Amino acid sequence: xxxxxxxxxxxxxxxxxxxxxxxxxxxxxxxxxxxxxxxxxxxxxxxxxxxxxxxxxxxxxxxxxxxxxxxxxxxxxxxxxxxxxxxxxxxxxxxxxxxxxxxxxxxxxxxxxxxxxxxxxxxxxxxxxxxxxxxxxxxxxxxxxxxxxxxxxxxxxxxxxxxxxxxxxxxxxxxxxxxxxxxxxxxxxxxxxxxx
Amino acid sequence: xxxxxxxxxxxxxxxxxxxxxxxxxxxxxxxxxxxxxxxxxxxxxxxxxxxxxxxxxxxxxxxxxxxxxxxxxxxxxxxxxxxxxxxxxxxxxxxxxxxxxxxxxxxxxxxxxxxxxxxxxxxxxxxxxxxxxxxxxxxxxxxxxxxxxxxxxxxxxxxxxxxxxxxxxxxxxxxxxxxxxxxxxxxxxxxxxxxxxxxxxx
Numbered sequence: 001x002x003x004x005x006x007x008x009x010x011x012x013x014x015x016x017x018x019x020x021x022x023x024x025x026x027x028x029x030x031x032x033x034x035x036x037x038x039x040x041x042x043x044x045x046x047x048x049x050x051x052x053x054x055x056x057x058x059x060x061x062x063x064x065x066x067x068x069x070x071x072x073x074x075x076x077x078x079x080x081x082x083x084x085x086x087x088x089x090x091x092x093x094x095x096x097x098x099x100x101x102x103x104x105x106x107x108x109x110x111x112x113x114x115x116x117x118x119x120x121x122x123x124x125x126x127x128x129x130x131x132x133x134x135x136x137x138x139x140x141x142x143x144x145x146x147x148x149x150x151x152x153x154x155x156x157x158x159x160x161x162x163x164x165x166x167x168x169x170x171x172x173x174x175x176x177x178x179x180x181x182x183x184x185x186x187x188x189x190x191x192x193x194x195x196x
Numbered sequence: 197x198x199x200x201x202x203x204x205x206x207x208x209x210x211x212x213x214x215x216x217x218x219x220x221x222x223x224x225x226x227x228x229x230x231x232x233x234x235x236x237x238x239x240x241x242x243x244x245x246x247x248x249x250x251x252x253x254x255x256x257x258x259x260x261x262x263x264x265x266x267x268x269x270x271x272x273x274x275x276x277x278x279x280x281x282x283x284x285x286x287x288x289x290x291x292x293x294x295x296x297x298x299x300x301x302x303x304x305x306x307x308x309x310x311x312x313x314x315x316x317x318x319x320x321x322x323x324x325x326x327x328x329x330x331x332x333x334x335x336x337x338x339x340x341x342x343x344x345x346x347x348x349x350x351x352x353x354x355x356x357x358x359x360x361x362x363x364x365x366x367x368x369x370x371x372x373x374x375x376x377x378x379x380x381x382x383x384x385x386x387x388x389x390x391x392x393x394x395x396x397x398x
Binding site: 022026027029030069073074080081084100104107109171174176177178180182183184188190191194 | 218220222271276281378391
């Protein structure tokens with residue numbers, strides 16, 4: 001049990017996919033304009049990571065080594081299609097605002113990275129916890145970035161106004177703001193971890 | 197009339213909706229391969245070629261396979277498979293026919309398979325041009341144009357970035373900001389400059 005918890009927590013802190021490994025940056029920057037979008041993207045990606053991890057670790061002994069990457073991609077794409085269809089049916093507004101980044105989960109390096117580095121070498125239960133940890137880490141990073149951008153750029157958080165007298169800077173919602181926020185956050189995290 | 201539209205597409209994907217700076221597609225090679233100018237240029241060429249070719253291929257898949265059988269929901273699955281196998285094929289072809297070219301491009305081609313810009317242009321094409329334009333050949337023209345010029349825009353920004361980062365090597369960047377964080381700050385400034393283009397009206 002302790003080991004499983006370790007697999008879970010390493011994705012959130014020590015090997016955080018966004019801040020530590022710098023994987024999956026494209027969706028992180030593109031959809032983090034509001035907390036709702038960030039959370040939606042994070043949950044969708046978590047579902048895909050956990051689902052593909054389970055299937056890949058279940059059939060890992062049957063996949064020939066040479067064509068493993070195409071096999072992984074087919075499995076991942078299947079889960080992405082499931083997410084795409086569910087989102088279009090039940091959350092059309094979210095699906096519209098995430099746009100092409102829902103199908104783009106298929107080329108998110110985090111998903112393929114976990115399949116290759118973890119799920120193809122470990123058992124099902126361990127892979128579930130690894131996938132959950134990575135997914136939660138990714139979601140947490142997305143929520144942090146999108147919270148900063150939404151507060152500074154729109155003056156709201158989860159749609160609620162922060163302060164009446166606050167004049168939001170639209171720049172943070174636009175494309176450049178995402179690059180500035182992630183650059184400064186990464187620098188800040190490097191600074192803190194060097195201090196320790 | 198059509199030439200006008202093609203010109204609009206070109207200007208739009210190179211400057212206004214640049215794939216890297218405003219759509220955030222293909223950030224991994226943008227940060228990873230932009231330390232020196234020469235590899236950045238080769239990467240840009242490889243991406244442009246693959247983007248154009250995969251735009252055409254995914255157009256064919258969509259028009260002749262997905263639409264007639266009403267299985268558009270398999271778009272993600274079929275596009276990624278077609279693109280990945282196409283890149284593999286090109287890699288094998290170049291390896292056999294021209295080892296010199298393979299030494300220059302081989303490693304970048306392998307990286308391109310999971311480049312979201314290539315997959316992104318295919319998905320964008322299908323959203324923007326395949327569903328709306330009635331004439332399939334017109335759709336092909338638009339898709340190929342968008343694919344090619346998206347690659348040109350990608351190469352342009354990659355070259356700018358590598359030029360700046362070569363100079364940055366000589367600067368005294370504060371320790372924690374070295375490498376990736378400072379690259380993002382540079383990208384932030386470039387992105388602001390490119391935002392000026394969004395005021396263009398024709």
